[in-house]
Amino acid sequence: MNLDLNKLTCTASLTDTERAVLEFLLTHIDEALKLGVRGVAKANFTSTSTVMRLSRKLGYNGFIEMYYKLLGAAGKGTPVYELNEGFLSHFAGDGNVSMENYRSLRLAAQRIHKTDQMVFIYGMGFSSMMAEYLAKKLLVLGIKCIFSDGADSIGVFENNLEDIGCFIAFSRSGRSPYVLNRVKMAEENSVFTMGFTNDGASPLKEYCSCVIEVPDDNPLDDRNMKPTLFFSKTITMIELLIYEYYQISIG
Structure with a gap:
């Protein structure tokens, strides 16, 4: 994946471990949400606090928000909308919303x-x-x-x-x-x-x-x-x- 990590990190100063976690998230974006904080930490032989610290350094409120921002950066935002089409159908019909x-x-x-x-x-x-x-x-x-x-x-x-x-x-x-x-x-x-x-x-x-x-x-x-x-x-x-x-x- 040809992404300039510097554009994602901006002025954030990342440790080698945090940078490795970021690269892992970008290269495994399709499975990152399912892995969750613990799974990502385990795959990188680090702690959950490292993953959460990375999200804060990048300016996000937590792992979920960081994931969706990186999903957009990886050019894979569309599946999220497709995934939720079934969810929205529950609100269809007269008077529901x-x-x-x-x-x-x-x-x-x-x-x-x-x-x-x-x-x-x-x-x-x-x-x-x-x-x-x-x-x-x-x-x-x-x-x-x-x-x-x-x-x-x-x-x-x-x-x-x-x-x-x-x-x-x-x-x-x-x-x-x-x-x-x-x-x-x-x-x-x-x-x-x-x-x-x-x-x-x-x-x-x-x-x-x-x-x-x-x-x-x-x-x-x-x-x-x-x-x-x-x-x-x-x-x-x-x-x-x-x-x-x-x-x-x-x-």
Whole structure:
């Protein structure tokens, strides 16, 4: 493969081992994602910390982002789109994903990709499970984030406010004062805000930079006692957000 590594490394000063790992990734790009951090480290007789250090030196948030950037450099970006065509088909059909929701998800993915600060994710009660799920998805992508729920002090949010680039709130009702207060404070401090909430009357919509409206088949069930598809549909929206993040990363 005739690639000038200096163009990829720019001003980064790499050790011989890190350079060897980079060359391995470029020459084994088709299998690198499957190998993962541990597999790449093992193939180069080095540690996982060396692989992660390489990604940071090259300016990426983690191994996944580095992989997709190198995939584009190797001229093999197309298979990623083909691989995900089946995934996108799940969102086809009437009413599955509104154009407004899609634009909001796309905007949120762009802001998450753009920020070099932390992403703060907050949810209470049942919604906290959705917040924690998104936090874990972002963490495995190498994105710095904090997950917080109703058990945490407001200090967790306030003491990290200066380092927050995006604030994402989950609230089925959109009426929780704890959620609304944090969103308002984030907006007042010029932090990009995103809210996942029901598609009915939700005060949360008034305060967020962008909103994902999720259909709620039992909007009056405040105790979450009845069967509902609200949370499973919220997970679906999260996966579409992650998909858009990938598309932006390799663009």
